[in-house]
Amino acid sequence: xSDLLFNFFAVFTVVCAVGVVVNKNAVNASMxxxxxxxxxxxxxxxxxxxxxxxxxxLVYGGAVAALFLFIVMLLDMQGGKxxxxxxxxxxxxxxxxxxxxVGVLSxxxxxxxxxxxxxxxxxxxxxxxxxxxxxxxxxxxxQIIGFLLLIAMLGxxxxxxxxxxxxxxx
Amino acid sequence: MFDFYFNLxxxxxxxxxxxxxxxxxxxxxxxxxxxxxxxxxxxxxxxGPNRAIPFWFAWVPVLGPLLQRLGxxxxxxxxxxxxxxxxxxxxxxxxxxxxLAPVIAMIPAFSTVTVVPFGAYFDPSHRLIPLALAxxxxxILAIFAVSSLGVYSLILAGWxxxxxxxxxxxxxxxxxxxxxxxxxxxxxxxxxxxINAPDAPATLxxxxxxxxxSKPGFWGGTWFIFAMPLSAIIFMISLFAETNxxxxxxxxxxxxxxxxxxxxxxxxxxxxxFVAEYSHMIVGSAVFTLLFLGGWNPLPWLSxxxxxELVHLVDQPLILGLVxxxxxxxxxxxxxxxFMWVRWTVPRxxxxxxxxxxxQKLLPLAIFNLIAYAIGIAVIQK
Numbered sequence: 001x002s003d004l005l006f007n008f009f010a011v012f013t014v015v016c017a018v019g020v021v022v023n024k025n026a027v028n029a030s031m032x033x034x035x036x037x038x039x040x041x042x043x044x045x046x047x048x049x050x051x052x053x054x055x056x057x058l059v060y061g062g063a064v065a066a067l068f069l070f071i072v073m074l075l076d077m078q079g080g081k082x083x084x085x086x087x088x089x090x091x092x093x094x095x096x097x098x099x100x101x102v103g104v105l106s107x108x109x110x111x112x113x114x115x116x117x118x119x120x121x122x123x124x125x126x127x128x129x130x131x132x133x134x135x136x137x138x139x140x141x142x143q144i145i146g147f148l149l150l151i152a153m154l155g156x157x158x159x160x161x162x163x164x165x166x167x168x169x170x
Numbered sequence: 171m172f173d174f175y176f177n178l179x180x181x182x183x184x185x186x187x188x189x190x191x192x193x194x195x196x197x198x199x200x201x202x203x204x205x206x207x208x209x210x211x212x213x214x215x216x217x218g219p220n221r222a223i224p225f226w227f228a229w230v231p232v233l234g235p236l237l238q239r240l241g242x243x244x245x246x247x248x249x250x251x252x253x254x255x256x257x258x259x260x261x262x263x264x265x266x267x268x269x270l271a272p273v274i275a276m277i278p279a280f281s282t283v284t285v286v287p288f289g290a291y292f293d294p295s296h297r298l299i300p301l302a303l304a305x306x307x308x309x310i311l312a313i314f315a316v317s318s319l320g321v322y323s324l325i326l327a328g329w330x331x332x333x334x335x336x337x338x339x340x341x342x343x344x345x346x347x348x349x350x351x352x353x354x355x356x357x358x359x360x361x362x363x364x365i366n367a368p369d370a371p372a373t374l375x376x377x378x379x380x381x382x383x384s385k386p387g388f389w390g391g392t393w394f395i396f397a398m399p400l401s402a403i404i405f406m407i408s409l410f411a412e413t414n415x416x417x418x419x420x421x422x423x424x425x426x427x428x429x430x431x432x433x434x435x436x437x438x439x440x441x442x443x444f445v446a447e448y449s450h451m452i453v454g455s456a457v458f459t460l461l462f463l464g465g466w467n468p469l470p471w472l473s474x475x476x477x478x479e480l481v482h483l484v485d486q487p488l489i490l491g492l493v494x495x496x497x498x499x500x501x502x503x504x505x506x507x508x509f510m511w512v513r514w515t516v517p518r519x520x521x522x523x524x525x526x527x528x529x530q531k532l533l534p535l536a537i538f539n540l541i542a543y544a545i546g547i548a549v550i551q552k
Contacts, residue, residue, distance in 0.1 A: 027329060031326075050306070050308055054315040055311070055315070057315040057316065058314055058315035061315070062314075062321065063348050066344055066347075067348065069322070070344040073328075073329050073344075127308070127366075127374065128366075128372030131372075
C-alpha cells in the first residue's frame with residue numbers, strides 16, 4: 001500500500017512539475033505548480049513528516065502559489081511568442097544541467113556510506129524536535145535565508161516605489 | 171453497539187465517516203442560510219420567509235402553521251430549486267476552470283471538519299476521550315493549511331468567468347485572504363505557547379487546548395477568551411475576513427461588483443459556493459469555540475468532568491457524549507448568530523480600509539500580542 005502510494009505521488013509530482021515548464025498558459029502552469037506541491041506534501045506525509053507536509057501546504061500551497069496566480073491575473077499574461085535562444089542562454093542552460101547532474105550523482109547511494117534509515121533522526125516528525133533543531137543546529141542557515149528574503153523585499157519596495165524627492169522616502 | 175462499529179473493515183468506516191461529514195454539514199449549511207434570512211428579517215423588523223408549505227402539511231393542526239411561520243419549508247424549496255433549475259454555462263468562460271472552481275470550494279470546506287473534535291466522553295477508567303473523525307496531533311496546523319487552499323476556488327472562479335466583475339472579485343479575494351491569514355496564524359500562537367509547557371509533550375491538537383481549559387483551580391478553569399482577550403479579538407476579526415463575511419465581503423460585494431466572483435454562476439454551482447461559505451463559517455466557529463470558549467465544557471470553571479459528576483453521567487459514555495456534543499454545538503450556534511448579527515448591523519468596508527486594517531492594525535497588534543505573551547509565559551512557566 002505504502003509503495004503504491006509512493007509511486008503514485010512520485011509520478012504525480014514529476015508529471016505536474018513538467019507541466020509547469022511545458023504549459024504556455026500561465027494559469028495552467030501555476031495550477032500544475034500547486035498540484036506538484038500537493039504531491040510533495042503527500043510524499044512528506046508518507047514519510048510520517050506530517051508537520052512538514054502541512055507547513056508546505058500552508059506556506060507554498062496556500063500563499064506562494066496563490067500569489068503567483070494573483071500576479072498572473074493582475075498582469076493578464078498570455079502565452080505570447082518566445083524570443084529565440086541566444087548563445088549565452090545555451091551556455092548557461094548547459095552549465096545548469098551539468099551542475100544538476102553532478103548534484104544528483106553525488107546523492108547516489110554508495111555502499112557503506114549512507115546510514116541506515118533507522119539511524120537518520122526524524123526531525124520533521126516531531127514539532128518540538130523540529131523547532132529545537134531550527135533554533136540550534138540550523139540557526140545560521142535560517143537567519144541567512146531570512147536575510148535573503150529581506151533583501152528581496154527591500155528590492156521590490158525600491159523598484160516599485162518611485163523615489164523622486166526627500167519627501168517620498170519618509 | 172460500539173464494538174459492532176469498530177469491527178467494521180477500515181475502508182467501510184472511512185466511507186461512513188466521509189458520508190457523515192457530507193450529510194451533517196450540507197443540511198447544517200442549508201439551515202444556516204435559512205437562519206440568516208430569519209435573523210436578517212428579525213433585525214430589520216419584518217416577518218421573513220413564512221409562506222412555503224406542502225399542501226398536505228397544512229392540514230396538521232398546530233405544528234403545520236407553526237413550521238410555516240418559521241419558514242422551515244423554504245429550506246427544502248430552495249434546495250429543490252437549486253437542483254432543478256437550468257444550469258447555465260456562459261459561452262465566454264473557460265469551461266474547465268469554471269466547473270472546477272465550485273468543486274474546489276467544497277474540498278477544504280468539508281475536509282477541515284474531519285480534524286475538529288466536537289465532543290468527549292469518559293472511558294471505564296474515567297479518562298477523557300475526545301470525539302473526532304481524525305484526532306490528529308497537528309490539528310490547528312492541518313485546519314489552517316487545508317483551509318488556505320480555499321482561496322483557489324475564488325481566484326479560479328473569478329478568472330474563468332472571463333468578465334470584469336468576477337475578475338475584480340477574484341483579485342480582491344486572493345489579496346484579502348492572504349493578508350488576514352498572517353494575523354490569524356499569529357493570534358493563536360500564544361494559546362499553543364501556553365499549552366506546550368517545557369515538560370509537556372509538544373502538540374498542536376485542538377483537544378489538548380480544551381483539556382487545558384478544563385483543569386481544576388481558578389487559572390486552570392479559565393477559558394482562553396478571558397486569559398488572552400486580544401488573541402480572541404484578532405482571531406475573530408480575521409475569521410470574518412477569511413470567511414468573506416460582511417463587513418469584509420469584498421470578493422462578492424454586491425454594491426460595486428454585482429456578485430463578485432460568482433456573478434456568472436447559477437443554479438447548483440452557485441449553491442456550492444454558498445454551502446462552502448457557510449461550512450467555512452461553521453468550521454471557523456467550531457475552532458473559535460475550541461480555542462477560546464472552552465470547547466465542550468458547559469461553563470467557565472465548570473469542566474465537563476465536574477458537570478458529569480453533578481448529574482451522574484460519568485458511567486454513561488453514550489449520553490455524556492451526546493450532551494457534550496450538544497454543549498459544543500450550542501456554542502457554535504451562538505457564534506453563527508454573532509456572524510449574522512454583525513452582517514446585518516455593520517456596513518461594508520472599502521477595500522483600502524480592509525487592507526489598512528489587516529496590514530497596519532491587526533498584524534502589528536498580533537505581533538505585539540505574541541511577544542508580550544511569550545515573555546509573560548516564559549516568566550510564569552519558569
